[in-house]
Amino acid sequence: MKLDNIIIPSRDTPAKRWNIETDDGVICHMTQSSCSDTLPPTILLPALCHPHIHLDKAYLSTCNHSPSNTHPGYHDLVPRSGSFAEALANTSKAKERYTEDDLYLRGSQLLANSYTHGVTSLRAFVELDHVTGFLTLTTAIRLKKDFAHLLDMQICVFAQDPIFSTIHGEANRAIVTSALSDYISFIDALGTTPYVEESREASLQNVEWAVTTAIKYKLHLDFHLDYTLAPPVSPKPLVFSVIELLQKHSWVGISKTIVLGHCTQLSVLDDSQLAQLAEAVIASKLPIHFVGLPTSDLYMMGRPEQDTNTSHHRPRGTLQVPSLIKTLGLSACIGVNNVGNAFTPFGTGDPLQLASWGVGIYHAGTIDDARLLYGCVSWRARAAIGINSDVDGREIEAGRRIRGMLLIENRKDVELPGTSNESGFKFPARQRISFKDIVWDPPCVELRSVVR
Template identity: 45%
Template sequence: MPPPKLTDRIKSIQNVRLAQSSSTWDIQIGYPDSSKDGSITTITPPSSEDISNPPLALPSLTHPHIHLDKAFIHSSPEYAHLLPSSGSFQEALSFTTNAKQQFTREDLLRRGEWLLAESVSAGVTAMRAFVEVDSAVKFTCLEAGLALKEQWKDSCEIQIACFAQDPIFSGEFGEQNRSLVEEALCNYPGIDVVGTTPYVESSVEAAKRNIEWAIERALQLGKHVDFHLDYNLDPERGALVWHVVKILRESRWTTNSTRKRVMLGHCTRLTLFKDEEWERLAREIRDYDLPVSFVGLPTSDLYMASSPSASSDQCPHHRPRGTLQVPEMIRRYGLDAVLGVNNVGNAFTPWASPDPLFLACLGVGIYQSGTQVDAELLYECVSTRARKAIGLPSASGLTLRPGDVPDLILFYDRDETGCEVSRPRYSVADVIWDPPARLNRDVLRGGRLKPAALPGWSLDTRYQFA
């Protein structure tokens, strides 16, 4: 399946609404270099107000943390014997290990295209995609991921994270896994990120070696580093985040020495922190100028991250869950935190959608964040903040400005009911509280429009082409 063919370059978009503005505006886009995407040059009052139903123009969406190779395993008949039976974390690890034995390039490309097509149509124009390298799959997932990165580059900027899901310092295959990751990092220049999972190691000492190795190699190779970290709700287990901060500090990984960033995913153990622990963590990150971001992954965390004291047999109604309180981390402690989809359609997360707006909408309930200002923050967490967290140039907020990359979503009020009724979304809050269907989202990447494959869809006259 080929990626979508984008339109010619757009030079202006007439009569659109912007965040935090009741007026309509014209957006002009310039292309100073024929080989590169454009940028917004000016935003001016409309030259004409003859166009009805002006859409709301917002920055596009970002996946800061998503697994490309494990997507939609449950949608493929060949994996029917690996559907969840208990829903436990250990079962997910086991079933995924078994599924990986069946991975082929054709299968990986097919499921990867499903994920990319649904993401791009939702408005995602950038993502960090994890692909696994280990003794089971060798380089098969990585090579498929790199092929998709190239094929879909016009529609979506894909960062490839070479990911060690399995132990690299313990277990029967630890040394082989680490050797394969080393080989991948040396031989595949398309890799952008070193990713590991310290908590799968057999001991705290091995987990710390995992962290130290990943930070050292990422610094040496000039790549981002991304940890799946502290994925538990066990108050008896110490948080490894302190060791990450310690090694980053000792290795002099600061915003002054490298532009590469550090991402910490899951971190559900941190939800047990007291206020003084949060203040200490924020202070150490700030004082040592560490470019650290946290990504909350609610759809996976709520499904998987249960307390070790919870037992469906002894106390069936006591099932606490944990996921990072992202708005609180931003507002109260000044930490950089975003939201990510993580997994879709596999044993780790058999539910939910690749649409980041679904995730932001879910956040309204999870975080009890129901104000309009809350909605704008949640949108940023799957858009501009998420894009910045993975090290890409990003707008500073949701109101578009000259100089911004024209990666945009225009939210329309087309009839999606078949009843000749349409309901407009006038604000960011309207978009977050009840996300519109994909047919109501026009997606621009670099100033070029992704056409919608829908009956009766045609180019809006507000688009003027270069």
């Protein structure tokens, strides 16, 4: 395979162009290009990653199935109030209708959509409980196998519902435990949602069970955590207890990462509290990564309380990811989370669009910020889930593997139609040549391809 007039923004200025020849995805020859500046360049970038995305819940609100035995309809479960409680309730109702064909279709649509956007790795959450049984997991295993030539897909067995409280807690926990025992060779991570338990004590039981179980089965660990904007009067946010329990059970030295998703409560802490948290994480030497999920967080968090006169007060309510990285020295990235369901009815699932929105969400508008935001949906996201954490594109040279990296093309001209009496006209297309151009103005899917 030959690639001509290539810009590598991770390592060079846009003025330097390369001609690259590959053999089986590995660079065998690389020389500086003598192509004229009038020829549109192609940009070679590290591929994109979904560090946190729900597979079984994708497109529940937008699948537009005609109800049948194999593809149930979900038209009656679209958001009406748009509340978090409604989203939980409607998703529980949707689970009762799941079929294998339906799960496979929506899952394959999500994975195909992800690949066309430039995603080559992801952590896919599949919810297991007393309603779903193993159906979501066995379908995910089938999808993982069928898409293995395109995507490095981790399966995260996920307990969205309580496992230590409510009448179904014990049954939910038993389903997850049985799944880990029966399908462990296909599972990469264990996830739970401690905040849905009915008490702080049950939440701590949830965390400790997840920690010890992940250690037993040698799995990555992934918590949905501290999903509130209520100031923590006492006790502290649960993230502090997670650190303590990980230390108690000697996680340090285990070659698996810990991902903490959402954690919106951290956005209401003052600077001294955040500094205390950062100090605790860094001192622990635990491989903890925070994943901000801004599209879901902004949609669900910061809603005005009823019967108040401050309806226009809407806190952003999501982790300030660039500040976690630059100011506090923590490992962090951003993820899509949900696509086309009651938790996030909008958006295409494009990580580059998410990075672009991050410019406004995080007030991150500098050139350096653009590179950081790209990293948050690429190499930083992969680091969080333990995949190719050292690949950021800086060391592209002969002998390096580039299969699976992302190519962004540039058009030479833009052509527009004329009137009925005049011919059309064309003018030079604007060129994207750097991280800032890619993040500030994401290219359409037709200009993206993955190196094969």
